[in-house]
Amino acid sequence: MTNEAPNPMPEAATSFVIRHSAAAVLCLCIAGCAFFPPLGSKRLKTDVAALHGTAPAKWAALPGIPKSAATGWLDEFGSSRLPALVQQAVxxxxxxxxxxxxxxxxxxxLMQAGSGxxxxxxxxxSASRTQSPGDQRFPGINPIANRFNGNYLNLSWEIDFWGRVADTRRxxxxxxxxxxxxxxxxxxxxASTTVQTAVSLAEAESLLALAQSNVTTRKVQLGILERQMDRGIEPERAALDVSLxxxxxxxxxSTVQQRRATADQTRRTLETLLGGYPAGTERGLGSLPSLKRGxxxxxxxxxxxxxxxxxxxxRRLASALASESAAKKAMLPSIRLTGSAGRTSQQIEQIIRPESAIWNLGTQVGxxxxxxxxxxxxxxLQRGRYHEILQTYADSVLTAFREVETALAAEQFLLQQESALERAASEAERAEQLALSQYEKGLSEVLTLLDTRQRAFDARSTLTSVKAQRLRNRAALHLALGGEF
Incomplete structure (x- = not known):
């Protein structure tokens, strides 16, 4: 049995494989240029690291944002109504x-930038029909000619050899x-604004209720004084007491009307945040919630x-750097491949024949x-934009620290103020009761009673406002921290 060597690959086939393999390798090399980092990437890392170095503790890489970052902290307020309001607003x-x-x-x-x-x-x-002059030199030629062009494919590709288009996409x-x-x-x-506005509405309604209660109490007192004046008991003193x-x-x-206006305005603001018509009918939270934890x-x-x-x-800083890199690479030569393929014939029935095919390939370097x-x-321009965004980023970092530190400090101040006002309100209410008792016994003037009642009213109002301010400050703290603790 004779062993015969296999037939070698035909020369035409070998040439075909070599050409297309070289073209494939060239395309891969060209495409690989698009994956190179933009010019100045080390500068970006240095600048960002310098900003992060301003923190009290060294910052790490950017973490992922949890899905609950925007609303996961609402449970701290102890209100079942509050999450529903925030979800409606969102x-x-x-x-x-x-x-x-x-x-x-x-x-x-981004899709447009990547298409390049x-x-x-x-x-x-296309299809055309032309007519030549009747006195043409060559007789026998039909003066009317048809031309049909079909299946034309036009190719144009700017090879991103330097990565300029890739930088634009970045x-x-x-x-x-x-x-x-x-x-x-x-x-x-x-979410934070909705919480603060809802708290402000609850505060306004609580203050309105206090003002209405204050009016009711003073009406009762005025009725007693007027009856005393009608009975002729110390008429001069009674008249003075009635006037006061x-x-x-x-x-x-007047305070009631002022607080009604504040509550109405806050209610309509909340309705606007919720994406509804400001009709002034939103019931809000009803009362101030209480924080569950410190x-x-x-x-x-x-x-x-x-x-x-x-x-x-x-991210805007990274975008500016990529734009600067693309602007630099725009100064380099551009390479463009062009080509077209199709069929042309004077007879439409002959356009599908192989001899009707036409094509061309070309390369342009500019x-x-x-x-x-x-x-x-x-x-x-792009370098200046980069430096502008860098300084804006630095300002944002400092602002973030200021907001957090301010909210943390305010939490302690408001907590101590709330404790002091609770004691003040308790003592003011006790003083009001003592003044009323002494006035009824004739041991004090009406001015003392009116003053103690005003002090008690002011103490309760201020305590309500401080409690609301602490709730708003907690919402501001979560906003400053970017979510829950």
Missing amino acids: AANPSLKATAARVEQARAQ LFPALTSSG AAKAGSEAAEEDWHAARLSL SRADLARAE IPAGLPSEMLLRRPDLRAAE QTLFQGGLLKAGVD
């Missing part, structure tokens, strides 16, 4: 919907991520990295030589 608030629409726009811009990495392929077809991607962080920030801000009591009642009634000691500064506005600022400094100005 679902219906027009401003938040506008922010969500900006996220959709940013995603569409792929070839552009278009298709076209800038758009970072911008899209910044828009998403802006949505998270708007959602958290809306009437003035005090009028002031109390603030844990030793909150790490890394918690601030959850803040969506800081994350958005960092280099801008002079544009009056346009490209360099573009680089300077």
Whole structure:
């Protein structure tokens, strides 16, 4: 049995494989350039690290935002109504919907920026009919001619050899991520604002109830004094007491109207936040909720990295760097591949024949030589934008620390103030009872009674306001921290 060597690959097939393999390798190499980091990436890391170094403790990489970051802290307020109000606001608030629409726009811009990495392929077809002059030189040629072009495919592809298009896409991607962080920030801000407004409405209603109770008490007192004056008991003193009591009642009634206006305004503000018509019918919380727990000691500064506005600022900084890199690479030569394929014939029934096929391939290399400094100005523009966003980022970091430190300090101040006002309100109520008893026995003047009642009313009102302020401050703290503890 004779062993025969296999037939070698035909020369044409070998050439075909070599050409296409080389083309595939070239395309992979060219595409690989798009994965190179943008120019200045080390500078970005250095600048961000310098900002993070301003924290009391060293910051780590950006963590993920938990789904409960915007509303997971609502349970601290001990109100079943409050989460429902926040969820309604998140679902219906027009401003938040506008922010969500900006996220959709940013995603569409990302798609547009990334389309430059792929070839552009278009298709076209045409049909024409022309007539030559009747006195043409060559007789026998039909003066009317047809031309049919079909299945035309036009290819155009700018090879991203330097990664300019990839940098443009990176800038758009970072911008899209910044828009998403802006949505998270708007959602958290809306939740905090809704809580604070609902608390303000409960505060206004509580103060209104106190004012109405104060009016009722003073009306009763005025009735007693008027009866005394009618009976002729010490007429001069009784007349003075009645006048003072009437003035005090009028002031109390004025306070009721003022607090009604405040409650109505706050109610309509809350309805607007909830995405509804401000009809002034929202019932709100009914009463001030109570906090279930205090603030844990030793909150790490890394918690601030959850803040969506800081994350958005960092993403905008990355977008500016990628845009600067793309502007620099725009000064380099551009390489473009073009090609087309189709069929053409004078007879429509012959257009499907192989001999009707036409095609062409081409390569273009372009280099801008002079544009009056346009490209360099573009680089300077993007570099200036980068430095602007860097300083804005630095300001946002300092603002974040200020907001957290201020809210933490205010928590302690308000807690101590609330404790002192509770004692003051208790003593004022006791003084009011003693003054009333002494007045009924004729041992004190009506001015003493009116003064002690006003002090008791003011103490209860101030205590209510401080309790509400502490609740609003807790919501502000969660906003400053970017979520729950």
